[in-house]
Structure formats: structure tokens, C-alpha cells
Amino acid sequence: MSLLCALSIFCGLFLPFSFSALNAHYCVPRKTVSYQNELKVFREEGIWNYSTMLMREDLGVLLLGAREAVYALDINNISIRKAAAYWRVTEEKQRECTYKGKHAEVECRNYIRTLHTVNDTRMYVCGTNAFSPTCDYMTFSDGQLSLEGKQEEGKGKCPFDPFQRYSSLMVGNDLYSATSINFLGSEPVVLRSSALALRSEFKSSWLNEPNFVYMDFVGESVDSPDGDDDKVYLFFSENAMEYNFYSKLVVSRVARVCKGDMGGQRTLQRKWTSFLKARLDCSFPEPSLPAIVQDVFLLKHQDWRKSVFYAVFTPQSGSSDMSGVCAYSVSAIREIFNEGKFKTPVAVETSHVKWVMYTGELPVPRPGTCINDATRSMGMSRSLDLPDKTLQFIRDRPLMDEAVRPLTGGPLLVKKGAVLTRIVVDSVLALDGERYPVMFIGTENGYVQKAVNYAGEMFIIEEIQLYDNSQPVSTLRLSSSKGQLYAGSEFGAVQMPVSNCSRYATCADCILSRDPYCAWDFSADRCSSVHSLASSSENAIQSLKEGDVSQCPQPDPVAAVDFTLVPGNNIQLPCQPDSNLAQVHWRFSDQTLHSNNKYYIYSGGLLILNASESDAGLYTCDSLEQVSSRIYNRTLAVYRLQPHTEPGAGDGTTVGNEVTNSSDSIHSQHTAAPGPIPDPGGEDPLPPENQSEASSIVGLKVAVVLLSLLSLSLTAVVLWNMSRGRFVCFKFPQSSSESEGKRHSAEYVHIQNRTSEIKLLGPESGRPCSANNNHSAVDFKGNGEHHFTPMANISSLDGLGYINDESEI
Numbered sequence: 001m002s003l004l005c006a007l008s009i010f011c012g013l014f015l016p017f018s019f020s021a022l023n024a025h026y027c028v029p030r031k032t033v034s035y036q037n038e039l040k041v042f043r044e045e046g047i048w049n050y051s052t053m054l055m056r057e058d059l060g061v062l063l064l065g066a067r068e069a070v071y072a073l074d075i076n077n078i079s080i081r082k083a084a085a086y087w088r089v090t091e092e093k094q095r096e097c098t099y100k101g102k103h104a105e106v107e108c109r110n111y112i113r114t115l116h117t118v119n120d121t122r123m124y125v126c127g128t129n130a131f132s133p134t135c136d137y138m139t140f141s142d143g144q145l146s147l148e149g150k151q152e153e154g155k156g157k158c159p160f161d162p163f164q165r166y167s168s169l170m171v172g173n174d175l176y177s178a179t180s181i182n183f184l185g186s187e188p189v190v191l192r193s194s195a196l197a198l199r200s201e202f203k204s205s206w207l208n209e210p211n212f213v214y215m216d217f218v219g220e221s222v223d224s225p226d227g228d229d230d231k232v233y234l235f236f237s238e239n240a241m242e243y244n245f246y247s248k249l250v251v252s253r254v255a256r257v258c259k260g261d262m263g264g265q266r267t268l269q270r271k272w273t274s275f276l277k278a279r280l281d282c283s284f285p286e287p288s289l290p291a292i293v294q295d296v297f298l299l300k301h302q303d304w305r306k307s308v309f310y311a312v313f314t315p316q317s318g319s320s321d322m323s324g325v326c327a328y329s330v331s332a333i334r335e336i337f338n339e340g341k342f343k344t345p346v347a348v349e350t351s352h353v354k355w356v357m358y359t360g361e362l363p364v365p366r367p368g369t370c371i372n373d374a375t376r377s378m379g380m381s382r383s384l385d386l387p388d389k390t391l392q393f394i395r396d397r398p399l400m401d402e403a404v405r406p407l408t409g410g411p412l413l414v415k416k417g418a419v420l421t422r423i424v425v426d427s428v429l430a431l432d433g434e435r436y437p438v439m440f441i442g443t444e445n446g447y448v449q450k451a452v453n454y455a456g457e458m459f460i461i462e463e464i465q466l467y468d469n470s471q472p473v474s475t476l477r478l479s480s481s482k483g484q485l486y487a488g489s490e491f492g493a494v495q496m497p498v499s500n501c502s503r504y505a506t507c508a509d510c511i512l513s514r515d516p517y518c519a520w521d522f523s524a525d526r527c528s529s530v531h532s533l534a535s536s537s538e539n540a541i542q543s544l545k546e547g548d549v550s551q552c553p554q555p556d557p558v559a560a561v562d563f564t565l566v567p568g569n570n571i572q573l574p575c576q577p578d579s580n581l582a583q584v585h586w587r588f589s590d591q592t593l594h595s596n597n598k599y600y601i602y603s604g605g606l607l608i609l610n611a612s613e614s615d616a617g618l619y620t621c622d623s624l625e626q627v628s629s630r631i632y633n634r635t636l637a638v639y640r641l642q643p644h645t646e647p648g649a650g651d652g653t654t655v656g657n658e659v660t661n662s663s664d665s666i667h668s669q670h671t672a673a674p675g676p677i678p679d680p681g682g683e684d685p686l687p688p689e690n691q692s693e694a695s696s697i698v699g700l701k702v703a704v705v706l707l708s709l710l711s712l713s714l715t716a717v718v719l720w721n722m723s724r725g726r727f728v729c730f731k732f733p734q735s736s737s738e739s740e741g742k743r744h745s746a747e748y749v750h751i752q753n754r755t756s757e758i759k760l761l762g763p764e765s766g767r768p769c770s771a772n773n774n775h776s777a778v779d780f781k782g783n784g785e786h787h788f789t790p791m792a793n794i795s796s797l798d799g800l801g802y803i804n805d806e807s808e809i
């Protein structure tokens with residue numbers, strides 16, 4: 001039961017008696033992959049803001065737009081630059097821009113914001129051009145990237161302000177864009193630049209201080225039984241007009257226009273006659289203000305009715321610390337626009353307007369309709385033929401009464417703390433012949449969360465750190481055919497494979513990862529990508545929904561590692577699970593160990609304080625990982641502590657380890673008074689000659705941390721580190737009054753921690769335990785998240801790494 005409780009308090013969804021709350025802990029990624037140098041990176045000295053990407057699989061390049069530069073990069077390896085074109089602002093433009101009060105070196109530059117395909121070799125490119133948006137054509141041929149120098153007006157196609165969100169889309173030769181049309185950024189438009197240009201009405205009921213995030217095209221005319229038109233969908237957030245709220249309330253919207261719209265004859269001349277919008281609903285489990293849409297991805301299906309929009313939401317400022325993903329089917333959105341009720345404004349009191357459901361009769365044809373068989377049968381084959389009544393209705397009431405609900409009723413993923421920024425979704429063919437959507441979600445601190453939702457269960461397979469510093473993912477693109485992900489940021493672009501099955505070392509790890517890209521291959525005895533298996537798939541297993549490892553071969557028994565025990569010393573036994581979801585469980589001669597004044601169980605292992613003869617014996621470290629309703633139990637390490645037999649070995653502070661040579665030893669010492677407390681943060685691993693210094697720093701760190709724990713008399717702590725965008729996704733459970741009394745004798749904790757010792761206990765000893773961590777007493781997780789230990793009274797130690805981080809600030 002204590003295990004179940006520990007799980008349910010994770011993520012802060014504290015539901016003490018609810019077994020269904022077990023899923024809550026899945027907001028913790030199963031694995032955390034910190035920054036690896038093997039990721040392919042592109043950046044050029046002196047160039048910033050790599051924020052626009054256009055994938056040209058046909059040309060084998062990724063076009064990358066940055067500040068004053070466009071690159072054609074090899075799509076298989078973006079660190080290979082095939083060509084570049086530079087588009088700098090002229091001195092005159094920069095001067096004008098500065099004169100209008102903008103910052104010369106920041107805002108008065110040319111940020112490439114638009115890249116679209118025109119034809120096989122030609123692209124359309126727009127830049128902010130020192131607050132004077134300009135567009136041009138660009139060709140990529142014979143390995144050369146060249147701007148044609150057409151310098152078209154970019155107003156309405158590209159924002160003036162490089163910091164403003166916007167969206168655009170090329171459909172045939174028409175450019176759809178949603179941005180501000182003026183210098184101040186105060187006049188939002190949804191524009192179609194084409195032979196017959198159309199725009200939105202300048203009314204706050206159409207767009208009310210919007211933030212545009214995404215646009216896409218759905219070819220709804222294909223196989224349409226009622227001769228319907230194709231649509232362009234637009235996602236944005238804006239100030240709500242339909243709520244009476246004491247202050248500005250932002251809501252998320254989806255809007256659509258018909259591709260064949262030509263505007264009205266008298267009413268809505270040169271303006272959309274088909275602009276309809278609805279609120280997007282994505283409710284998180286905790287009550288909060290409506291979440292705000294940040295990015296959307298359309299997972300296309302051959303049958304457009306089955307296409308699904310995946311949207312990332314973040315909380316309204318200050319209302320919550322949850323981000324999430326909701327999915328919406330094209331059919332559901334379409335139904336609301338085609339059949340739903342409208343909202344209408346009614347005047348209450350003198351100046352105040354309230355929006356309520358419109359219950360009167362609707363004009364015919366239905367307002368906002370595309371030209372279809374029904375209108376054609378009434379003799380209206382162009383929007384220009386629509387009657388004024390229909391057009392006047394839509395001009396004044398573009399908002400639908402009903403909100404669009406998520407496909408699954410609620411979010412597919414909810415994550416506390418880490419702010420989600422961008423999303424792409426891959427449809428992955430698994431071994432069972434089914435396709436599973438795998439979400440890749442960029443975060444504000446430079447990670448990608450790879451997540452799935454198996455029948456309502458949220459599961460994050462892994463999180464991968466993309467950059468060597470913490471910076472927001474500002475663009476995310478997927479090449480499903482290449483199996484590659486591309487992420488842009490201020491400082492560069494990074495390429496990452498969608499999977500790396502070799503990270504899963506054992507059969508159990510491979511199955512427990514529940515990664516649809518990976519399966520355990522019995523013939524090769526390794527975790528391989530499903531894609532590469534193809535023919536020999538009868539020799540491979542996968543268990544995505546259940547995570548059932550029963551078909552895996554039994555792992556070899558773990559050999560015991562011998563340690564020498566010297567009375568009075570502190571002994572550290574490393575053991576680290578390879579999954580963030582696993583909990584570590586220590587046993588000493590069949591007795592379960594808990595943290596108390598004798599033992600410390602922390603994420604890196606076990607610490608035995610002031611050892612005595614009676615501590616000799618067998619110590620076993622097990623990992624317990626819960627998947628679905630099962631708990632998978634595995635022994636990670638076994639240690640045999642033997643009393644020191646040879647008397648007179650120096651002063652009794654050094655203990656030889658009998659497993660290999662004596663220099664690889666657990667070295668423990670007893671210090672009554674720690675010296676001055678050093679800066680506990682960020683020391684690098686020291687060369688061997690400095691190891692004793694390093695170890696005492698580690699020891700002191702532990703002491704500092706434990707002391708600070710004493711001052712934490714809180715029973716529930718949810719720590720939030722704003723400055724780093726980090727967070728801790730757990731609560732400290734109730735500490736028992738018993739442990740209160742004999743709180744840890746922190747002042748004599750002193751561990752000698754040697755690199756050589758770590759090596760000894762690492763892979764050579766044949767355990768999956770990854771102990772190649774110099775801070776073995778303290779757990780450092782890339783993003784400040786923590787896995788936790790099963791027993792309630794020891795979880796507080798899992799805060800170690802975090803609290804230590806805090807003291808760095």
C-alpha cells in the first residue's frame with residue numbers, strides 16, 4: 001500500500017485511495033537522456049535565431065531560416081551545409097527602424113520568418129527586414145541557394161516584430177497568413193495573398209489581440225458527398241469576449257476558412273464569408289483558467305476525416321503549472337462549424353455586451369458555409385452570390401456557441417512544470433501491425449519529451465536533452481521517412497533520430513520502454529528498431545500496452561561484490577536503476593532497509609553510517625518498476641560486507657577492497673567537524689591527485705544537504721525553480737514522528753568518493769547499475785526531475801539533488 005500511495009502522490013495528483021490515480025506518475029519520463037555530443041548540430045558563428053524550417057525531402061535538404069541568413073542543409077546530416085544565402089538589412093532600413101524607436105541590433109535586423117515551397121526549385125521567403133517586412137523568391141539549383149531580389153511587400157504576410165508569433169501556409173500559389181498588418185502590431189489579419197486577395201474584418205469579435213500559432217490545409221473536397229470545399233484551419237489564442245471575467249481572459253481557438261471563398265458582393269467585400277471560430281477545450285485535471293494553445297501538428301490520414309490535430313497547451317499566467325496535449329479530430333471540428341449553434345452579442349445595461357447562444361432562426365444558406373452542392377442548387381456557385389442576410393449574420397457573429405472537445409474527452413498528456421512549446425507526431429507501425437501516434441514535444445528548457453498514450457494511459461518513453469545549455473525549442477520538424485527530428489532554437493539547429501533502440505540494454509528494459517519503434521530481437525539478442533526487423537519479426541517481441549516482460553529470458557543472477565567493513569567508517573554501496581520509474585529497494589539479510597539514523601537510501605545507492613561488526617552480511621539492491629498493474633522486480637546489485645580481518649592496517653581509515661586491487665577501494669572516514677562549507681555547485685571531476693579534495697567536497701555536500709533537510713519541517717513540498725524552469729514533480733510524504741526524534745547525525749557524514757571506485761562498481765561487475773557518476777551521493781538529473789524511492793520515510797532524501805541545486809543560485 002505504501003508503494004501505491006507513493007505513486008499516487010507523484011505529479012501532485014494526490015488521491016489517497018484511488019488506484020486509478022496510478023497513471024499519474026507517468027508524467028515522469030521513464031528515461032532521461034542528457035545531452036550527447038553525437039547529436040548533429042548546425043550553427044554558424046555570428047548568426048542567431050534559427051527559427052524557421054522548411055523540409056524539402058524532394059531536394060534532400062532542410063532549409064533553415066535564421067537572422068539574416070537562409071541555409072540549405074543536408075537532410076541526412078544537418079551539420080553539412082550545402083549552400084547559404086545572406087539577406088542583411090540595408091543601413092538605410094536599419095536607420096529608419098532605429099529612428100522609430102526600435103533597437104538597432106535586436107529588432108532592426110532581418111529575421112527570416114517565412115519559407116514556403118513554390119515549385120520544384122523555387123521557394124518563397126519573407127523576413128521582418130528591420131520592421132519593414134519584405135518577401136522574395138529563392139531558388140535552390142546546382143547546389144546554389146540564391147535570392148531573386150524581387151523584394152515584394154511583406155506587410156500582412158510576415159510580422160513586423162521578430163518576437164511576434166504568426167503563422168502562414170502556401171496552398172497552390174496562394175499564401176495564407178495570420179499576422180499583424182501594421183508597425184505597432186495592433187491590427188491582426190487573416191489574409192490570403194492571391195489573384196483575389198481576401199482578409200478578415202477589423203472587428204474585435206473576429207480577432208481580439210490574437211496570438212497566431214498554426215495553420216494547415218485539409219482537402220475536404222476529396223470524396224465529399226455534398227460537394228464541399230477544401231479548408232484552411234487556423235489555431236490561435238485571443239482575449240475572450242464570451243466570458244464576464246474580472247480581467248482579461250485568454251482562450252484558445254480554432255478557426256477555418258474555405259479555400260474557394262471569394263468574399264461578398266456588397267457585404268464582406270474582399271473579406272472572408274466563411275470565417276468561423278470556436279473555442280478549443282483542453283481541461284487539465286486540476287481546476288485552472290483555460291489553457292493556452294502554443295503549437296499544433298496535423299497528423300494526416302489518407303482519409304481526411306480521420307486526420308487529427310495535436311495541440312500543446314500551457315497554463316494561463318499564474319493559474320497552474322501544468323502543460324498538456326489535447327487532440328481534436330478534423331471531423332469533430334467540422335461538425336461544430338457545419339451544424340453547431342452560434343453565439344450572439346446582447347447588450348446588457350448601457351455599454352456592456354454579453355455573448356449568449358443564438359436561438360433565433362438562421363438565414364439560408366447557413367452563415368459561414370462554403371459553396372457546396374446545396375448552395376449551388378440554390379443558384380449560388382460563388383461566395384459573391386451569397387445573400388446579404390447570410391453575410392451580415394456572419395460578419396457580426398463568427399463565434400460558435402459550443403467548444404471543440406478533445407478526441408479522448410481529456411488531455412493525452414499532462415505534465416507538471418516543464419513548459420511544453422512545440423509538437424510533432426509520428427504515426428509508428430508497430431510489430432502488431434497497428435499504428436501508434438508518438439508525440440515529440442519540445443520544452444522551454446531544451447528537452448524533447450517522447451510520449452504515447454496507450455488506451456488513456458499517459459506514458460513518456462524518454463526525454464532527450466537537445467542542447468548543451470537550457471534554451472527553448474522554438475521549431476520542431478519531423479521527417480517520418482528519414483526517422484529524424486529537427487529542432488531549432490536561438491543558438492542553432494539540432495537533428496535527432498526518432499529512436500535509439502540500442503539505449504535499451506536488456507530485454508526487460510526494451511519491453512518496459514514500451515517504445516513502438518523498438519522490439520527485442522531474439523536472433524540478434526538485442527533491442528532493434530522494428531523498421532530494421534521487417535522480415536524476421538516472428539523472432540522479436542514487443543508489449544506496448546502491457547509492458548509484459550514475461551517472454552524475456554530470465555536475467556543471469558547478479559554476482560555478489562565483496563567489500564571490507566571497517567568499524568566506525570561510513571560505507572557507500574552504489575546502485576542506480578536504469579529507469580526513472582523504478583524504485584530502489586534495499587535488503588540486508590532478508591530484512592528491508594529504510595532510511596534512518598543508520599542508513600541513507602538515496603537515488604545513487606545506500607549509505608551505511610558508522611559501520612560496526614554487526615553490519616557484515618549480504619546487501620541486495622532491487623529495482624521495482626510498475627507497468628500497467630504489474631510490478632517488475634529485478635535485482636540490480638548484491639554486496640557482501642566482510643569484517644576487516646587484518647589488524648593494524650594503518651590508522652583504520654582506509655579499507656582495501658578485495659575484488660580487484662587495493663587502490664580501487666571504498667575509502668571512508670570519520671570527521672567530527674567539517675571545514676568551511678565550499679560552494680556546493682558545479683565542480684568538475686578532478687584529476688586523480690585531487691581526488692581526496694573532491695571526495696571531501698562531496699561529503700560536505702551531503703552534510704550541507706542533510707542539514708538543510710533538517711530545516712525542512714514541511715510535510716508536502718513542491719519545489720519550483722523558476723529561474724531554471726525546473727521543477728520537482730513530487731511531494732514529500734508525511735515524515736513519521738519516530739524519525740523526527742533521531743534526525744540524521746548529519747555532521748559526521750563524510751564519504752570518500754573516488755573515480756576508481758566508481759569504475760570498479762560499474763559495468764565490469766556485470767550489473768546494469770550505471771555508477772559512472774562522480775556525485776554518487778547526490779543525484780543530479782538534467783532537468784531537476786527526480787525519481788523516488790518506495791518507502792515513505794525515505795523519499796525526503798530524493799530531494800537531495802534538487803535542494804543542492806537550489807543552493808547554487
Ligand SMILES: *[C@@H]1O[C@H](CO)[C@@H](O)[C@H](O)[C@H]1NC(C)=O
Binds near residue numbers: 119
Ligand atoms: C518554377 O517557377 C518559375 C516561375 O514561376 C519557373 O520559371 C520555373 O521554370 C519553375 N520551375 C519548375 C522546375 O517548374
Ligand SMILES: *[C@@H]1O[C@H](CO)[C@@H](O)[C@H](O)[C@H]1NC(C)=O
Binds near residue numbers: 048049491
Ligand atoms: C535572437 O537571439 C538572440 C540571441 O540569443 C536573443 O537575444 C533574441 O531575443 C532572439 N530574438 C528573437 C526574435 O528570438
Ligand SMILES: *[C@@H]1O[C@H](CO)[C@@H](O)[C@H](O)[C@H]1NC(C)=O
Binds near residue numbers: 568748
Ligand atoms: C559509532 O558506533 C559506536 C558503537 O557501534 C559508538 O560507540 C560510537 O559512538 C558511534 N559513533 C558516532 C559518532 O555515533
